[in-house]
Amino acid sequence: MPTPKQNCLNLQPIVPWFKNTRAALRRGAIAGILLLVYVWSARGAHLSLSELIQGLPGLADIVSRMVPPDFSILPKLLEPTVETLQISIWGTTLAILFTIPFGLAAARNISPHPVVYGVARFVLNATRSISEIIFALVFVAAVGLGPFPGVLALAFHSVGMLGKFLADSIENIDAGPVEALVATGASKWQVVVYAVVPQILPEFVTLCLYRWELNFRSATILGIVGAGGIGFELITSMRLFQYQDMTTILAVILVLVTAVDYISTFIRKKII
Amino acid sequence: MVAVAPFHLILAHLQCREVIEMIQIRGLRKEFGDGTKALRGIDLHVERGQLAVLLGPSGAGKSTLLRCINGLVKATAGEIVVDGTGVHQLRHLEDVRSKVGMIFQQFNLVKRLMVIENVLCGRLARSNIFASCLKLFPPGDIEQALFCLERVGLAEKAYHRADQLSGGQQQRVGIARALAQNPRVILADEPVASLDPRSAERVMTILRDINARDGITVIVSLHNIDLATRYGGRIVGLRDGAVVLDKPGASLTKWDVERIYEAGYSDDDEMDCEQVRYAHA
Ligand SMILES: Nc1ncnc2c1ncn2[C@@H]1O[C@H](COP(=O)(O)OP(=O)(O)OP(=O)(O)O)[C@@H](O)[C@H]1O
Numbered sequence: 001m002p003t004p005k006q007n008c009l010n011l012q013p014i015v016p017w018f019k020n021t022r023a024a025l026r027r028g029a030i031a032g033i034l035l036l037v038y039v040w041s042a043r044g045a046h047l048s049l050s051e052l053i054q055g056l057p058g059l060a061d062i063v064s065r066m067v068p069p070d071f072s073i074l075p076k077l078l079e080p081t082v083e084t085l086q087i088s089i090w091g092t093t094l095a096i097l098f099t100i101p102f103g104l105a106a107a108r109n110i111s112p113h114p115v116v117y118g119v120a121r122f123v124l125n126a127t128r129s130i131s132e133i134i135f136a137l138v139f140v141a142a143v144g145l146g147p148f149p150g151v152l153a154l155a156f157h158s159v160g161m162l163g164k165f166l167a168d169s170i171e172n173i174d175a176g177p178v179e180a181l182v183a184t185g186a187s188k189w190q191v192v193v194y195a196v197v198p199q200i201l202p203e204f205v206t207l208c209l210y211r212w213e214l215n216f217r218s219a220t221i222l223g224i225v226g227a228g229g230i231g232f233e234l235i236t237s238m239r240l241f242q243y244q245d246m247t248t249i250l251a252v253i254l255v256l257v258t259a260v261d262y263i264s265t266f267i268r269k270k271i272i
Numbered sequence: 273m274v275a276v277a278p279f280h281l282i283l284a285h286l287q288c289r290e291v292i293e294m295i296q297i298r299g300l301r302k303e304f305g306d307g308t309k310a311l312r313g314i315d316l317h318v319e320r321g322q323l324a325v326l327l328g329p330s331g332a333g334k335s336t337l338l339r340c341i342n343g344l345v346k347a348t349a350g351e352i353v354v355d356g357t358g359v360h361q362l363r364h365l366e367d368v369r370s371k372v373g374m375i376f377q378q379f380n381l382v383k384r385l386m387v388i389e390n391v392l393c394g395r396l397a398r399s400n401i402f403a404s405c406l407k408l409f410p411p412g413d414i415e416q417a418l419f420c421l422e423r424v425g426l427a428e429k430a431y432h433r434a435d436q437l438s439g440g441q442q443q444r445v446g447i448a449r450a451l452a453q454n455p456r457v458i459l460a461d462e463p464v465a466s467l468d469p470r471s472a473e474r475v476m477t478i479l480r481d482i483n484a485r486d487g488i489t490v491i492v493s494l495h496n497i498d499l500a501t502r503y504g505g506r507i508v509g510l511r512d513g514a515v516v517l518d519k520p521g522a523s524l525t526k527w528d529v530e531r532i533y534e535a536g537y538s539d540d541d542e543m544d545c546e547q548v549r550y551a552h553a
Pocket residue numbers: 304305306308309310328329330331332333334335336337
């Protein structure tokens with residue numbers, strides 16, 4: 001059946017809101033509130049078109065000094081680059097190890113006790129809300145400069161997100177197999193290993209790989225606060241106004257982030 | 273002085289009954305948190321080696337009754353004794369459960385595990401906890417799992433993933449898992465409700481075979497009168513949380529069926545009732 005030709009001048013909303021005064025008033029009020037929030041935030045954030053325009057020549061100047069990139073520093077970048085990768089690998093691995101007990105305790109359907117559940121959820125929320133840079137500052141102060149505080153920072157921050165997602169996916173599993181295993185007289189750990197783990201494993205592996213991608217990106221800036229990796233080279237070249245070096249470093253980061261994404265996608269496809 | 277001798281006699285009497293009775297249910301009540309009275313005082317004794325069929329309209333309490341027997345649902349009041357052990361005693365719960373196999377309408381297999389792993393789940397209660405969590409089993413257990421699969425005709429599917437099997441096959445794996453427990457009792461909650469007639473027939477035949485050859489007591493809830501009369505040595509009719517009928521399967525009359533499924537009971541049961549009359553005619 002051919003569709004009748006549309007008359008573009010006679011379009012109608014699904015719900016004719018302008019005919020309904022109450023709906024129209026509510027829409028008006030919502031629009032007003034949104035407008036107020038935006039104006040208020042613009043004030044607070046000093047949004048200013050004129051400043052942006054005044055800054056454009058400076059920006060153009062920096063960009064012009066960033067090109068061409070100076071690739072002669074590449075050999076010097078090899079070590080911090082590898083270190084960044086190493087930080088991300090151990091940061092993610094430690095995070096996964098910490099996540100398992102917290103994730104199990106924070107899943108309502110298998111948590112041993114409501115108090116344990118509450119504490120675990122609180123810890124996960126707390127570590128998630130503190131950014132890795134703040135953790136890095138704390139650990140640099142505690143264990144000194146270098147990549148190890150970076151590893152700890154990534155591990156602590158990642159636990160929050162990994163643990164929350166692990167707990168949520170455990171709460172969403174099919175209860176049928178769990179009940180069937182409980183009915184055989186299997187003990188709690190056996191039920192977890194045989195009925196819970198198989199159900200969440202694909203999702204959790206995907207999540208851990210995704211977290212590794214995020215952690216690699218974070219690891220590239222940890223050096224800014226002295227926690228190892230390529231970020232230290234980046235902040236140094238910025239401080240010394242060596243913008244051509246900076247471009248090279250950014251290019252290296254771009255290539256590596258892309259490579260890590262690719263590797264993680266590859267592993268994910270192999271496993272699932 | 274007078275009380276001493278009778279007490280002694282009562283004890284002997286009780287032990288004697290436990291020899292022939294596998295399941296004893298006395299005054300069982302269940303009220304759910306939302307106030308639903310699912311069971312209103314059930315008294316039921318099932319002898320060793322019996323195959324009993326539970327019939328009843330939707331919401332009668334069949335699933336609740338079966339779940340009380342292995343403690344998946346905690347009774348509000350009353351007493352349940354399975355093979356001489358009280359289900360209400362928490363420290364015996366896993367012990368009772370390991371002696372009672374359960375089969376579900378939705379099969380409840382772990383889909384991503386292999387068929388044989390699912391069957392071995394039936395051995396967990398009797399396995400070393402550390403070894404089993406590493407998925408290590410004694411060769412005897414693996415042999416037994418394969419034997420159980422052979423009994424349900426699925427030996428060649430042992431190393432397939434459970435979700436690659438058809439519904440009827442999955443239910444037979446469910447039976448093999450229950451068999452691997454070496455159970456005294458098998459509880460089956462509408463085991464054929466999701467299956468086509470031929471698979472249903474096959475599952476019921478296997479259950480009857482297990483009952484007859486291994487002497488395992490079987491309680492199975494069904495929605496199909498025809499299957500119930502053909503397979504059930506005994507039929508227990510449940511309605512509104514109470515036993516309304518209890519007689520040998522062969523002697524079930526149309527009138528009995530109407531008593532269980534009487535019309536006007538509730539809206540969505542009327543259709544069931546029509547189907548039941550049709551099936552029975
Ligand atoms: N977890 C629960 N919480 C509250 N009420 C429940 C719960 N489980 C069952 N019920 C109620 O208890 C009653 C008996 O339910 P049950 O599942 O035992 O019936 P059934 O005979 O198995 O029905 P069906 O044939 O539909 O499976 C119903 O009224 C049901 O709504």
